[in-house]
Amino acid sequence: MEWCGIQVRLVSNITDIDDKIIDRANRENRPWNEITHKCEAVWFDAMNALDVMRPTDVPHATEYVEQMVEMIGELMSSDSAYATDDGVYLDISSVPDYGLLAHQNLEDMLSGGGDREVLGAAQKRHPADFALWKFSKPGEPSWPSPWGEGRPGWHSECVVMSLQLLGEGFDLHCGGADLRFPHHENERAQAVALGKTFAQHWMHNGFVVDTEGEKMSKSLGNVTNLVDLVQHYDPRAYRMLLLQTHYRSPVKVGQDNIDSSVKSLANLDGFADRMAKAALPEKSADTEVLAKFRELMDNDIDTPNAMAIIFDTVRRANIAIESGDTELCAALATAVHEMCNALGLMLRSGDDIDAAIVDRAQQLDAARVAKDFATADAIRIELQAAGYVVETTKAGTRVRLA
Numbered sequence: 499m500e501w502c503g504i505q506v507r508l509v510s511n512i513t514d515i516d517d518k519i520i521d522r523a524n525r526e527n528r529p530w531n532e533i534t535h536k537c538e539a540v541w542f543d544a545m546n547a548l549d550v551m552r553p554t555d556v557p558h559a560t561e562y563v564e565q566m567v568e569m570i571g572e573l574m575s576s577d578s579a580y581a582t583d584d585g586v587y588l589d590i591s592s593v594p595d596y597g598l599l600a601h602q603n604l605e606d607m608l609s610g611g612g613d614r615e616v617l618g619a620a621q622k623r624h625p626a627d628f629a630l631w632k633f634s635k636p637g638e639p640s641w642p643s644p645w646g647e648g649r650p651g652w653h654s655e656c657v658v659m660s661l662q663l664l665g666e667g668f669d670l671h672c673g674g675a676d677l678r679f680p681h682h683e684n685e686r687a688q689a690v691a692l693g694k695t696f697a698q699h700w701m702h703n704g705f706v707v708d709t710e711g712e713k714m715s716k717s718l719g720n721v722t723n724l725v726d727l728v729q730h731y732d733p734r735a736y737r738m739l740l741l742q743t744h745y746r747s748p749v750k751v752g753q754d755n756i757d758s759s760v761k762s763l764a765n766l767d768g769f770a771d772r773m774a775k776a777a778l779p780e781k782s783a784d785t786e787v788l789a790k791f792r793e794l795m796d797n798d799i800d801t802p803n804a805m806a807i808i809f810d811t812v813r814r815a816n817i818a819i820e821s822g823d824t825e826l827c828a829a830l831a832t833a834v835h836e837m838c839n840a841l842g843l844m845l846r847s848g849d850d851i852d853a854a855i856v857d858r859a860q861q862l863d864a865a866r867v868a869k870d871f872a873t874a875d876a877i878r879i880e881l882q883a884a885g886y887v888v889e890t891t892k893a894g895t896r897v898r899l900a
């Protein structure tokens with residue numbers, strides 16, 4: 499979107515209080531906020547590794563509890579909400595078009611189930627009424643409210659933070675396909691009950707699954723989650739794999755397509771390296787290629803075909819340089835870089851060495867200065883085993899890819 503010239507303010511909230519966090523804190527006998535801080539740090543480390551830009555705002559649910567209590571108060575005073583023994587609930591009969599987002603009627607949604615919260619508390623007026631506020635049990639984290647000590651319901655957290663930070667009628671609300679119902683439906687229901695316009699558009703992404711279409715398990719050796727994945731493979735290869743799948747489709751992750759992404763990425767890096775060394779004339783990006791790319795991205799973010807355009811442009815640039823047409827080659831190469839940048843896929847030419855490798859080379863130098871030659875040799879062998887040429891001169895150690 500930013501590549502298209504749209505100014506983007508992205509809000510991505512952190513749910514730092516909910517039933518699962520409290521359960522885990524009790525089970526592991528740890529403070530709940532220690533768990534949420536740790537998880538948040540792990541999450542952003544993985545996002546950094548994937549070159550995912552930081553959202554403009556990262557609000558935490560616990561910073562907005564006062565505003566949530568205020569919103570629930572408004573719903574209570576307009577009779578859209580009611581209190582029971584275990585919390586405060588939204589009366590969905592006060593929302594005339596409830597179910598609009600899920601495109602299903604209520605009976606289907608309820609029989610489809612999936613979410614325990616849909617059914618539950620015996621005193622609810624309607625089975626689909628959902629908790630805005632949950633009274634706390636002894637020892638649980640809690641905040642004051644006019645109805646009793648407790649914590650906000652998950653659906654209330656999101657609607658308050660999005661309306662507060664982005665305002666009414668904000669452009670786009672995203673999330674996993676599993677959140678369409680009940681979570682997003684219920685966020686929207688609260689806004690409707692408040693008489694406020696909520697998101698204008700919704701986009702729901704598919705799940706990451708293994709090659710059998712099941713939830714990720716053991717299909718990638720010991721890799722079962724994102725943290726493992728970005729440690730075992732070039733994170734850019736995973737980014738490429740995501741780009742080669744349409745966002746609404748399930749993302750199949752298996753050894754075969756990870757391997758083929760690693761290979762495709764090496765081809766793109768190799769191309770960037772060749773172009774950097776080819777001393778091409780300065781040319782702006784080929785307009786025809788960019789127009790095609792834009793058309794695909796404008797069509798519901800068709801990244802698989804956009805990736806295909808990138809590979810095709812690489813192929814054409816290679817042909818152009820072989821036939822001596824450096825002008826055309828330069829325009830195509832610039833287009834490849836621009837398209838890759840738009841997709842957040844950062845290509846590396848040979849001179850860009852991984853920061854961790856550069857660190858090791860510096861440690862090698864430090865060991866030599868300290869006359870710890872055993873350590874220096876060990877680091878040299880380790881770097882060579884990782885595929886680097888290690889050149890030690892008076893100026894220090896330089897590594898480059900073999």
Ligand SMILES: [Zn+2]
Pocket residue numbers: 656681685
């Ligand atoms: Zn949400």
